[in-house]
Each structure stands twice: as C-alpha cells, then as structure tokens.
Amino acid sequence: MFDKVLVANRGEIAVRVMRACKELGIDTIAVYSEADKHSGHVRYADEAYNVGPSRAADSYLDHGEILDVARNADADAIHPGYGFLAENAEFASKVEAADGITWVGPSAGAMERLGKKTEARKVMSDADVPIIPGTVDPVTEPTEVGKFADEHGYPVAIKAEGGGGGRGMKIVRSEDEIEDRLEEAKREGEAYFDDSTVYVEKYLDNPRHIEVQILADQLGNVCHLGERDCSLQRRHQKVVEEGPSSELTDDLREQIGEAARRGVSAADYSNAGTVEFLVEDDPNRDPSEKLDIDDNFYFLEVNTRIQVEHTVTEEITGIDIVKWQLRVAADEELAFSQDDIDIDGHAIQFRINAENAAEEFSPATGGTLETYDPPGGIGVRVDDALRQGDELVTDYDSMIAKLIVSAGDRDECISRAQRALAEYDIEGITTIIPLHRLLLTDETFVGGLHHTKYLDEELDPERVVDAQNQWGSEAASASTEEASDSVEREYTLEVDGKRIDVTLEEHGSARTPNTTAVMNGGSQKQAQSDQANGGNSGGDAAATTIADGEQVTAEMQGTILDVAVDEGDAVESGDVLCVLEAMKMENDIVAPRSGTIAQVAVSEDESIDMGDVLVVLE
Incomplete structure (x- = not known):
C-alpha cells in the first residue's frame, strides 16, 4: 500500500479521499490555489502546497506544478478525485511515466478508449452495447x-x-x-x-438517466455495483441521485448492468468507473408499470473516475469505492465477485449547492457560513469540507456539500430525508435545500415519474419560489469585528510553496483580517485573505474610465470567455454582448435594449467582480 498520496483536487471530494487514506494508514498531501488557501481540504491534509492563482488553468489544471509538488513532497501516488484532471489522459500518462508515482485510476490508455466519447461509442458498439x-x-x-x-x-x-x-x-x-x-x-x-x-x-427529450457503478482490478475481474437513477437534473446537471432506480424491473436492471460490465471488459479497464445510459420513458406511462426489457436503453458515456454520487452505491452495497480505488492501484485483487454484490435498501443523495433555485439557480457570489450545523442520526451521511465561519469560495463549482440518506426502502428514505433536510442549518449563504424539501413533497418525484427535463420544464416555478420563502435563508452581509486590546492572529506562511500555520498574540492593536505571507526564494508579499482571486479582482474593468450611457454590469464574479461586440456596433435587445463563465457555467450577457456600443470595458480571459462594468450602451 502507498505511504503518501497527493489528492489533486479540492473541497469535499478531496476530504473524502483523504479520509479513505487515513483509514488505510496513508498520509495525505493537499494542493490549493490562492482562492482556497483557507479551505477545508487544506486543513484536513497532513501537508498542503500552493500550486498557483485562483484560475483553475493556472493551478488545479497545471500538470507540471502538480507533478513537481508530488515529487518534492515524496508522494508515491496521485488521486485526482473528480473534475479538474480526473479524466485527463495526458496527465495520467505523465503520472504513469513519473518515477515512483502511481496514478490512482484507470490507465491512460483505457481513459483514451473510454473517456473520449467517440472512442467509447466504438468500443461499446463492438461489445454489443446499444448506443444512441x-x-x-x-x-x-x-x-x-x-x-x-x-x-x-x-x-x-x-x-x-x-x-x-x-x-x-x-x-x-x-x-x-x-x-x-x-x-x-x-x-x-x-x-x-x-x-x-x-x-x-x-437528443432524447424525456429519458431517464441510469448509470452503473463499475469496479475492476488489474487481473481482469470486473464487477458492477448496481445502478443509480440520476434523472433529476437542472440544465443537464444532476441535483438528486438515488439507487436503486424505483422504475426498473429486475430484468431490465440486470440487462443494463451486464451491458456495462461487457463494455468495460472489452476496453481492458481497471479501477472505478461509471457507465451511463439513457432509458426511453413514455411520459404517459402508467405509474404502476415499470420500465422493462422491452424498453430501449442506450449507452451515453463512461466516466473514467469516481463520481460525485458514488456515495449512493456505497450506502446500498457497503463497499468503500474510494478505498478500492487505492487498493486496485496498489495491485490488489478485488475481494468479491459479481455474485457477492448485494443491494440492500435505498439511498438518496442531495447536492447542497450554493445557489438560489427560485432565481434560475443563480450561484451565490460570496458570503460567510455564519451557521453551519449539518444533520445526523441513523442513515444520515454528510460529505463536506466546510466549517462554521468559512468564507464561500466562488471560483469553482457551486456544490458545497452532499447529504446522503439511506433506509430500508424508498418510502422510509424519503421520510428520513425530510427530517435530515429540516435539520440542516446553514446561515449566511443561500442554498438549494428549500428545493430539496419541496421535491420530497412533490407527487411526481415521490411517485418516481420524473425525468431529466422535469425541473427545467414541468415543475411549477411558483412552488420553488414559495419553498425558498418558507425554508430559505438569505446571504448575510459582511460584519466587522470590533477592536480589541489583545488579539490572536492566525498567519499562514508559504515557504517554497509549502504551507505553515502560526498563531501570534498582539497587544494594543485593532483586529484585522488574516493575512498570508507568501515567501518564494526570500521575497515576501502580503495579501489580504479576502482577496478571492489571488489579488486580481477585476482590476482592469474597475479601473477603466467609463463612457456615458447605460452600463451593463456583471451580476456575479467570473471570467470573460468571449466578447461578441466591438465599439460602434449596433445591437438589438437580447443580442449577446459577451460570455461570462462563473461556477463552471457559461452565462450569456445580453443587451437590455437596442442601441450602439459606446464602450467595451472588458477583454477575453479577464477576471471580473460582481458589479464591474462590462459594456456601455448608448
């Protein structure tokens, strides 16, 4: 087994991997960007290293920097979690080529065969798996x-x-x-x-999204761990996942599971992975009738990594998938066969996103977790990296935690989830917990008749607004701390990229924000900890002299991906002016009315803050 694993990720999945490592007696290494210097995964790890500024391309996606940290910290394995570099075959091949470092995941070759969608379709078609x-x-x-x-x-x-x-x-x-x-x-x-x-x-308009969890060792043993139903989505992103699916017959369930095993075996795949399928569903289907072997299902894609919703499968099988990722990477054989896999009970995972579902799932733009009190009790699991008092990091994904509820059957699971969500106390930022509480009283969801378009096209928006008003909490305004004669301050030193925490007591000074001293080769600079973007908070946009006219401003912090207009252009109401990336989503910024572009105040790849002027219209 490994001695030290670098987790090339952040947030709750980094902590999830680190916990599995701890239980296996493995030390852990965190990497973090400037935006994440105070994040939970940094606190949890045995060691932590800065890998660059807030922009993911310059930190979490920097192949060379991640590998340099792994070498310098004597890591003997790298676990990528999900997202970022998890499905990057080029990075996996670099890790495989690095002396003394093991990639915790499928081989780069298998990732090429199944991670690339077009290649995966060829493999699955050859393995007699139906494809769209x-x-x-x-x-x-x-x-x-x-x-x-x-x-x-x-x-x-x-x-x-x-x-x-x-x-x-x-x-x-x-x-x-x-x-x-x-x-x-x-x-x-x-x-x-x-x-x-x-x-x-x-494109199928109203399918059910069914996925099968796979574990395979390097000796050719392949098992599927049952399916998960991930049909409740908004804008093609999963919100609630559960397993097993309440709408499949056992015959169809087995047929889909065996198709997943067959396809993965044909690709010479090892480690964890998920094979995703779409199952055609008739919106007029009688609720008493389940989807059976006469209903069409199609291969969608393979996720060559751990999934966000792997927790559902762990709760209904008792198998720790992350530990088995590590064991397989260390050349261990699976300790079970397909016949040993038992599905026991039901589990539902709720993604706790920092979004306002009543405002088209707009992401939170900041805030402090003034209260953070997650639920507990039998059958309740929370995967997070948060603590009360943490600042919300908005540079990456909006998911801040996952609530997983398990019980003997789906009805009991829903009742337990209602209790757990009511107990989940978060103040200071807005989340989609009110939406989850609404869904657990919604006849379509409770009846298992929802599909991938249900949230976007069928659920009454007024009900979502009512739920937000009833159960939601607004983001709190920032508070200032009073001066004190004696203050303990926490400092974080970075010496050659490695994090060192120190606490100093000061007398006769006013309380000020925590600071981070960054030391590289003897040079030192001070940065206020509330600079969420590594000191670049849309400075260019804010400093630009603004022309007269109607200002189109940014509604959230993010990065400009594309500027679609030039000064002097005539535009109509609704025309796209620029594209703003925030929380990994593209947002079209459109003209509020017809007019002429008097000024373009931003450029491509520029980081901007909420309220920054993007375009001036006259």
Whole structure:
C-alpha cells in the first residue's frame, strides 16, 4: 500500500479521499490555489502546497506544478478525485511515466478508449452495447452537424469530448442554431476540459438517466455495483441521485448492468468507473408499470473516475469505492465477485449547492457560513469540507456539500430525508435545500415519474419560489469585528510553496483580517485573505474610465470567455454582448435594449467582480 498520496483536487471530494487514506494508514498531501488557501481540504491534509492563482488553468489544471509538488513532497501516488484532471489522459500518462508515482485510476490508455466519447461509442458498439445514434468521429464544421440532423431529425446534441454534467453540451433545435451552438460547445470544451473536440448525437427529450457503478482490478475481474437513477437534473446537471432506480424491473436492471460490465471488459479497464445510459420513458406511462426489457436503453458515456454520487452505491452495497480505488492501484485483487454484490435498501443523495433555485439557480457570489450545523442520526451521511465561519469560495463549482440518506426502502428514505433536510442549518449563504424539501413533497418525484427535463420544464416555478420563502435563508452581509486590546492572529506562511500555520498574540492593536505571507526564494508579499482571486479582482474593468450611457454590469464574479461586440456596433435587445463563465457555467450577457456600443470595458480571459462594468450602451 502507498505511504503518501497527493489528492489533486479540492473541497469535499478531496476530504473524502483523504479520509479513505487515513483509514488505510496513508498520509495525505493537499494542493490549493490562492482562492482556497483557507479551505477545508487544506486543513484536513497532513501537508498542503500552493500550486498557483485562483484560475483553475493556472493551478488545479497545471500538470507540471502538480507533478513537481508530488515529487518534492515524496508522494508515491496521485488521486485526482473528480473534475479538474480526473479524466485527463495526458496527465495520467505523465503520472504513469513519473518515477515512483502511481496514478490512482484507470490507465491512460483505457481513459483514451473510454473517456473520449467517440472512442467509447466504438468500443461499446463492438461489445454489443446499444448506443444512441451519433457520430463516431469528431465534427468540425456546421455542415457535418446539419447533415446528421437531416438524417436523424432535430433536436441533436453537440457534445464536447471531455464534457460531463451538461458542460460542453449544446442542444440544436433548428438549422439556424447550428453555427452558434457548435462554437459554444467547442469553447466550453476548451475552457473546462482543455479539449475543443466535439461530436454529435441524437437528443432524447424525456429519458431517464441510469448509470452503473463499475469496479475492476488489474487481473481482469470486473464487477458492477448496481445502478443509480440520476434523472433529476437542472440544465443537464444532476441535483438528486438515488439507487436503486424505483422504475426498473429486475430484468431490465440486470440487462443494463451486464451491458456495462461487457463494455468495460472489452476496453481492458481497471479501477472505478461509471457507465451511463439513457432509458426511453413514455411520459404517459402508467405509474404502476415499470420500465422493462422491452424498453430501449442506450449507452451515453463512461466516466473514467469516481463520481460525485458514488456515495449512493456505497450506502446500498457497503463497499468503500474510494478505498478500492487505492487498493486496485496498489495491485490488489478485488475481494468479491459479481455474485457477492448485494443491494440492500435505498439511498438518496442531495447536492447542497450554493445557489438560489427560485432565481434560475443563480450561484451565490460570496458570503460567510455564519451557521453551519449539518444533520445526523441513523442513515444520515454528510460529505463536506466546510466549517462554521468559512468564507464561500466562488471560483469553482457551486456544490458545497452532499447529504446522503439511506433506509430500508424508498418510502422510509424519503421520510428520513425530510427530517435530515429540516435539520440542516446553514446561515449566511443561500442554498438549494428549500428545493430539496419541496421535491420530497412533490407527487411526481415521490411517485418516481420524473425525468431529466422535469425541473427545467414541468415543475411549477411558483412552488420553488414559495419553498425558498418558507425554508430559505438569505446571504448575510459582511460584519466587522470590533477592536480589541489583545488579539490572536492566525498567519499562514508559504515557504517554497509549502504551507505553515502560526498563531501570534498582539497587544494594543485593532483586529484585522488574516493575512498570508507568501515567501518564494526570500521575497515576501502580503495579501489580504479576502482577496478571492489571488489579488486580481477585476482590476482592469474597475479601473477603466467609463463612457456615458447605460452600463451593463456583471451580476456575479467570473471570467470573460468571449466578447461578441466591438465599439460602434449596433445591437438589438437580447443580442449577446459577451460570455461570462462563473461556477463552471457559461452565462450569456445580453443587451437590455437596442442601441450602439459606446464602450467595451472588458477583454477575453479577464477576471471580473460582481458589479464591474462590462459594456456601455448608448
């Protein structure tokens, strides 16, 4: 077994991996960006190293910096968690080539075969796994998309090779949308996954999203651990996941599970992975009838990593998937066969996102966890990295925690979840807990009749607003601390990138924010800890002299991905002015009215703050 593992991730998944390591007697190394210097995964690790500024491309996605830390800290393995570098075959190959460092995941070759969507479709088709009609080769031109749509009909989906969770996927419903959607999918693929390659497939309007958890060792043993139903989504991103699915017959469940095993075996795959399927569902299906072997299911993709919702499977199988990731990477054989896998009871996971569901899931733009008191009791699990008093980091994903509830059956699980969500006390930031509480009283969800479009297209928005008003809490305003004659201050020193925490007592001084001293080669600079973007808080935008006219400002902190207009351009109401990336989502900033662009105050790749002027319209 390994002695020291570097976890190349952040937040709750980093802590989840570190906890598994601790139980196996393995020391852990955290890496963190400037935005995450005070985050929970940094506190939890045995060692922590700064890997760069807030922008993920310059820190968590920096191959060379991550590997340098691993070497300098004497790590003998790297676990990528999910997101960031978890499905990056190029990085995996670099780790495999590094002397004395093991990649905790499938081989780079297997990631290439199954992680790339077009390659995975070829593998699955050869293994007799049904696939959605689509291209087996990447597309580059709008004419290729149009040709596919002419053959199979609209809508079609343009999807990034490295995409997931709806990121890098654009839906085309008519010919005149093709060019814009193609460029958007390419741009998101490049921005989030460092790969602008895209492909096209037929888009199913009302499917159920069923995924199968896989574990495979390096000796050819492959097991599936049952399925999860991830049909409750908003904008193609999962919100609630559960297992097993309440809507599949045992025959269809077994058929899908064996298809997943068959496809993974054909790819010479080892470690953990998830095979995702779409199951066609008739919206007029009688609730008493379950989906059976006569209903179509199609391979969607393989996630060559641990999934956010792996917790559901752990609760109903009793198998610690992260520990088995580490054991398989250390050349251990699976201690169980397919016949040993038993599904016991039911589990539901609720993603606790810092978003306001009543305002189209707008992400929180900051805040302090003035109260953070998660629920407990039998059958309740919380995966998080938060503590009361923490500042919300808004540079990355909006998910701040996961609540997993398990029970003997689905009905008991729903009742227990109602109790747990009512106990979950968070003050200082807005979350989607009110939405979760609403869903547990919603006839469609409780009846298991929801599909992937239910949240976006069918759930009454007024009910969501009412739930937010009843159970939600508003983000609190920042408070100031009073002066004190004697103050203990915490300082964080970074010496050659390594974190050292010290506490000093000062007398006769006013209380000031914590500071971080960054020391590199003897040079030192002071940075206030509330500078969330490494000292760059949209300075260029804020410092620009603003022309007269109507100002279009940023509603959240983020990065400008694209500027669609030039000064002097005439625009109509609703025209896209620029594209703002925030919380890993692209947001089109549109013209509020017709007019002429008097000034463009931002540029591509610029970090901006909420309230910064983007464009001036006259």
